[in-house]
Amino acid sequence: MDTTLTTDQVLTLEAFADTIIPGEKRGPEDRAIAGAATGGGAVASGAIELMLSPEGGLADTLDDLADGLNEHARDYAARVGLTPEPAVTPFVALAFADRIALARELLSPGHPEQELWVALAMFSAMAWDTGAHMHTTEALAAGHPGLTAMGFMPPDPDGAWRFPRFSYGRPLAAIHPRTTPRGDPE
Amino acid sequence: MTAFRQTDVVVVGSGFGGAIPAYHLAAGGASVTVLERGPWLAADEFEHDFKFGSSSTRVFEFTMGEGMNVLGGNCVGGGSVVYFAAMPRAPRFVFERQGSLGRRMWPTAVTRETLDPWYDRVAQALPITCSSWDDVTYSGGVFAAACDHAGRTANPVAAAIDTDLCTNCNWMMSGCKFDAKRSLLLNYLPAAVGHGARILPLHEVQRIERTTGGDFRVHYTVVDPVDYRVQVAAGVIEAKVVVVAAGAAATPVILQRSEEQLGAMPAAVGRYFSGNGERLNTAVLNEDRVREVLGLDRGDGLAYAANQIGRGPSAASWDRLDGSLPEFSRYSLEQLYFPPGFGTILAQAPDAVGPTWFGPDKKEILRRWQSWLTIFIMSEDDNEGVFGPPPLTGNADRISMQMLSRGNLRYEPTANTRHGWALADADIRDILERDGLARVMPWTNDVIGAYTVHPLASCRMGDDPATSALNDMNELREHPGIFVTDGSAVPGALTVNPAFTIAALAERAVPGIVRAARARGVDVRYLGSLPPAARAGRPVVVPSV
Ligand SMILES: Cc1cc2nc3c(=O)[nH]c(=O)nc-3n(C[C@H](O)[C@H](O)[C@H](O)COP(=O)(O)OP(=O)(O)OC[C@H]3O[C@@H](n4cnc5c(N)ncnc54)[C@H](O)[C@@H]3O)c2cc1C
Numbered sequence: 001m002d003t004t005l006t007t008d009q010v011l012t013l014e015a016f017a018d019t020i021i022p023g024e025k026r027g028p029e030d031r032a033i034a035g036a037a038t039g040g041g042a043v044a045s046g047a048i049e050l051m052l053s054p055e056g057g058l059a060d061t062l063d064d065l066a067d068g069l070n071e072h073a074r075d076y077a078a079r080v081g082l083t084p085e086p087a088v089t090p091f092v093a094l095a096f097a098d099r100i101a102l103a104r105e106l107l108s109p110g111h112p113e114q115e116l117w118v119a120l121a122m123f124s125a126m127a128w129d130t131g132a133h134m135h136t137t138e139a140l141a142a143g144h145p146g147l148t149a150m151g152f153m154p155p156d157p158d159g160a161w162r163f164p165r166f167s168y169g170r171p172l173a174a175i176h177p178r179t180t181p182r183g184d185p186e
Numbered sequence: 187m188t189a190f191r192q193t194d195v196v197v198v199g200s201g202f203g204g205a206i207p208a209y210h211l212a213a214g215g216a217s218v219t220v221l222e223r224g225p226w227l228a229a230d231e232f233e234h235d236f237k238f239g240s241s242s243t244r245v246f247e248f249t250m251g252e253g254m255n256v257l258g259g260n261c262v263g264g265g266s267v268v269y270f271a272a273m274p275r276a277p278r279f280v281f282e283r284q285g286s287l288g289r290r291m292w293p294t295a296v297t298r299e300t301l302d303p304w305y306d307r308v309a310q311a312l313p314i315t316c317s318s319w320d321d322v323t324y325s326g327g328v329f330a331a332a333c334d335h336a337g338r339t340a341n342p343v344a345a346a347i348d349t350d351l352c353t354n355c356n357w358m359m360s361g362c363k364f365d366a367k368r369s370l371l372l373n374y375l376p377a378a379v380g381h382g383a384r385i386l387p388l389h390e391v392q393r394i395e396r397t398t399g400g401d402f403r404v405h406y407t408v409v410d411p412v413d414y415r416v417q418v419a420a421g422v423i424e425a426k427v428v429v430v431a432a433g434a435a436a437t438p439v440i441l442q443r444s445e446e447q448l449g450a451m452p453a454a455v456g457r458y459f460s461g462n463g464e465r466l467n468t469a470v471l472n473e474d475r476v477r478e479v480l481g482l483d484r485g486d487g488l489a490y491a492a493n494q495i496g497r498g499p500s501a502a503s504w505d506r507l508d509g510s511l512p513e514f515s516r517y518s519l520e521q522l523y524f525p526p527g528f529g530t531i532l533a534q535a536p537d538a539v540g541p542t543w544f545g546p547d548k549k550e551i552l553r554r555w556q557s558w559l560t561i562f563i564m565s566e567d568d569n570e571g572v573f574g575p576p577p578l579t580g581n582a583d584r585i586s587m588q589m590l591s592r593g594n595l596r597y598e599p600t601a602n603t604r605h606g607w608a609l610a611d612a613d614i615r616d617i618l619e620r621d622g623l624a625r626v627m628p629w630t631n632d633v634i635g636a637y638t639v640h641p642l643a644s645c646r647m648g649d650d651p652a653t654s655a656l657n658d659m660n661e662l663r664e665h666p667g668i669f670v671t672d673g674s675a676v677p678g679a680l681t682v683n684p685a686f687t688i689a690a691l692a693e694r695a696v697p698g699i700v701r702a703a704r705a706r707g708v709d710v711r712y713l714g715s716l717p718p719a720a721r722a723g724r725p726v727v728v729p730s731v
Contacts, residue, residue: 020544021552037546055238057415057586104541109632115250118633121544122531129526129552130236137235150526150555153494160234160363162353163495168482171319172330173340176504182309183316183344184275185507185518185682 008089009066010048015092016069017047017124019099023145031088034096040145046134047127051120058123065120068113076102193219193384194708195699196404196425198391198440201264202685203431203672205374206308206692207699209717212381216703216710219423220383221406223390223414223432223580224261228371232361236527239412242360243589249435249582250590253635254461254571254597256435257528260414260589262387264433265685266369267361269639270498271346272520273314273686275305279509279516280680286568286602291677293649293658296691304690311716312368314686317342317500321349324484324492325559326501328471329521331480332624336617338505343520347497354496356523367497377717389421390580391440394428394668395447400706402428402667407579413587417579426706429699430662431672431692434459434641435593436581438655438674441645441662443576452663454655455645459571459595461638463517463679465563465607466524467614468533469624470551479621491556498523499562499683506613507681514602517565517610518682519617524560532633533558536625543630559624561614565606567679569643571597597636640684645674647691659698660691667702671695 005013014032023041025033033043052059073090076098077083085093094102106117126132128146131139137159140147155161178186194216197208204220212218225244233240245267247260259265278298285291308314322330322342330340351366358367365372379385389406397403404423410416430437438456445451476482477489484492502520509516523529534542535551542548551558574594577583582593599607611628618624629637647670648654651663660675662668671692673684680687700712 021549022546037549041549050238053238055243055587057584057590100540100545103544107541107544107633125531125544126527128549129530129555132236132238132527135235135237135240139236146552147526149553151491151553152526152555155234160353161355161357163355164353165484165486166323166354166492166495167320168322168324168327168331168484169320172322172327172501173334173338175341176339176507178507179341179504180275181316182275183342185277185504 005063005066009063012066012069012089012091013048013051013062014043015099016103016120017042017127019096019103020121020124021128021146022096031092034099036096039149042124042128045128045144045146046131047124049133050127051123053133056123058119065116072102072106191219191421191423193217193423193425194710195219195427195429195703196221196402196423197429197431198404199264199430199432199436199672200262200370200375200385201259201266201431201433201672202370202689203675203692204264204429205370205378206689207429207431207671207696208383209374209378209381210696210712211699211703211710212378212383213715214700214710214713216708218378218383219425220378220385221389221391221404221423222262222385222387223409224259224387225411226262226385226387227361229363229365232363234355234357234360234363236525239588240360245361246589248590249593249595250634251593251595251597254595255634255637256595256641257637257639258433258435258641262385263370263375267371268359269685270358270522271367272343272499272683273346274344274682276680276682276687277507277509282509283513283566283678285678287653291648293647295658301690301694304693305686307693307716308686308689311373312346314344314346316344322500323354323496324490325496325523326499326521328476328480328482328490328559329561330501331482332617332620333503335480336620338503338617340501340503343499343502352497356494356496356525358498359525373717391432392579393440393444393447395444397424401426404428415584415587426708427667427669427699427703429669429671431670432581433672434644434674435595437670437672438573438644439576439581442573448665450664452651452655454653456573458569458643458646458653459573459597459641460567460569460643460679461571461597461636462640462642462684463563463565463567463603463606463681464638464640465565465610465636466522466629467561467563467611467626468629469559469561469618469626470536470554471557471559471624472622473557475622479623493523493556493558496523514566514606515609516681517563517606519610519614520562520564522560522562526555529560530555532629532637534627534630536627542627543633559618563607563610564640564681564683565610565679566681567603567606568600569678570600570603571595571644573644599636642673642676642680642684643678645670646677647675648677660695661698661702667706669695669699
């Protein structure tokens with residue numbers, strides 16, 4: 001990955017993305033991913049790649065965002081009486097329930113930095129449900145965790161989507177009595 | 187370097203409000219230049235791809251405000267390139283609305299009756315057709331069947347789509363690669379070009395000033411085709427008449443920025459913004475109940491599971507479009523498709539024990555995404571949006587290379603607006619949760635505020651100079667020669683999709699613009715012709731006039 005982020009910053013951002021759309025751990029040693037859900041989550045879907053994509057416009061702020069998350073995590077830990085664990089960054093050190101609790105605070109209306117964290121949450125969610133860091137046809141072919149879990153149906157061989165069957169093909173309700181012959185409301 | 191050009195008419199923006207006057211003025215003999223801030227893409231450039239940098243981000247603008255976010259087109263053809271092409275006329279009562287003014291907010295000259303002939307013209311030009319049940323997609327069908335089960339009515343929605351060409355791919359927000367959707371790229375715009383109009387893509391208008399001779403100078407910057415944050419050039423065009431049609435999120439900002447040189451703007455410029463009372467609900471359907479209660483079957487063992495299949499809204503409930511009901515309690519409910527990303531983030535998980543729009547419960551409902559049904563509310567909001575001081579350029583500060591920007595629109599829904607939303611939310615729940623068909627939750631407004639794809643009324647027309655920026659012929663008060671013909675001219679929420687009404691009002695404004703141009707020495711006539719209703723995909727043949 002071509003990035004100026006430190007490993008700790010990447011792990012912190014991964015832990016946040018995993019709070020938004022959780023997934024299963026990459027291995028027993030995985031600390032960033034909490035393992036709170038089955039199947040690949042935002043991280044396995046490419047959250048960091050999407051955050052770093054030049055098109056997204058977020059890349060330059062990621063180091064600050066990671067550091068900010070850790071500051072908030074340090075503050076949160078102090079407030080609820082957790083003992084900081086020096087081996088990992090403060091956000092990664094939080095248990096999943098605490099990550100969720102902190103994310104709820106940061107993403108709530110009225111939080112002075114809400115907009116920043118909403119942007120980061122949106123990128124995390126979009127990684128999972130669109131795989132927007134790669135071409136959709138390639139993402140599907142590669143078994144992209146989010147699109148696959150959503151049951152996103154694949155395209156025709158030429159990479160375009162077509163659904164020749166699309167309608168129940170019969171009247172399903174009485175139309176509104178004040179409908180004009182052209183089909184508009186009166 | 188600053189380029190300098192001269193033309194009879196400058197049109198700012200190439201959506202419904204811009205393309206229609208551009209065509210008529212060019213057809214009538216005026217020299218017309220259209221300045222459009224977005225790129226000019228054709229069918230083969232519209233991609234089925236979520237990747238950042240594909241057509242799905244190039245043709246869009248998502249402008250975040252305070253309490254209101256606006257999604258609109260950013261390309262030649264404007265919103266028509268990204269829209270779903272649902273084209274109902276506004277019901278009669280809409281034109282009688284009073285809002286919080288306590289008196290009619292539309293000009294007396296505009297009623298459904300007086301607008302109908304103009305609607306007819308647009309219907310012929312695009313063309314727009316009355317849909318049948320065969321055109322209603324599975325999502326529209328399941329909604330209609332649920333309405334019926336609840337003792338309600340439901341209607342197939344008229345659309346500007348050539349269903350013979352449509353593949354039901356549901357990628358229409360990225361532009362239609364099959365030319366099935368009748369965007370303005372297939373009718374008014376090519377016909378305008380055929381009559382000599384020049385369309386300049388990637389040209390973002392910044393401000394308008396007046397020359398000593400009474401003409402106008404329109405200042406623009408040229409943006410980079412990939413990174414819209416980068417400005418590569420600047421220029422000025424001189425014109426006798428200016429038609430501003432940059433969309434309701436941008437038009438008032440251009441006028442506000444022009445104030446220093448043009449003089450004070452009418453008070454209503456940048457006020458009374460309406461999001462068309464828009465709101466979304468997400469239903470997660472129970473496939474077994476859909477089969478058992480509604481008797482639906484796709485023929486392959488599936489009852490529904492077809493969220494991905496189709497083409498935007500195909501069925502709507504008009505039971506609450508009833509003029510005898512009090513204002514702020516009337517709305518339509520329309521089945522809708524939003525692709526993942528846009529259409530998923532704000533959906534809330536019903537029965538969530540933790541957070542509703544992210545976290546484990548959200549992931550669980552996303553796994554059932556194919557069984558989602560999205561219901562769109564178009565209600566009577568209270569015109570509560572206000573624009574703050576304009577940003578340095580454009581209508582917003584761009585955050586990403588494409589698609590995302592932050593603007594100065596503030597919107598705090600009043601009790602009237604929230605009342606309408608609450609009624610509609612409850613109605614949707616009544617229809618779709620009946621007999622265990624689905625679990626429904628509205629989108630949360632806590633994350634980014636409200637969200638609209640139908641910005642309106644930020645520079646509205648009317649009879650009262652205190653509450654309308656334009657007279658009843660779309661001319662900007664105190665600034666003769668400047669016309670506004672886009673969604674910002676529409677006085678308020680329409681309770682249905684607005685593009686048809688915006689287009690009809692633009693058609694209606696043209697004779698007045700022609701008169702004003704003639705008075706300023708432009709050799710132009712109003713011919714009343716229409717672009718040839720060419721079948722999509724075929725070259726447009728323009729008759730010489
Ligand atoms: C996803 C989506 C689905 C929709 N579906 C429907 C539907 O089914 N039915 C319906 O009726 N409506 C629909 N709409 C709404 C419809 O697209 C708009 O109401 C309509 O396009 C508004 O027309 P307009 O002329 O006011 O503005 P627009 O069509 O938005 O045109 C304004 C143009 O001005 C350009 N512009 C902005 N600023 C500048 C500047 N400074 N200089 C130069 N150019 C500028 C913009 O790029 C844009 O091309 C949908 C919209 C969206 C986003």
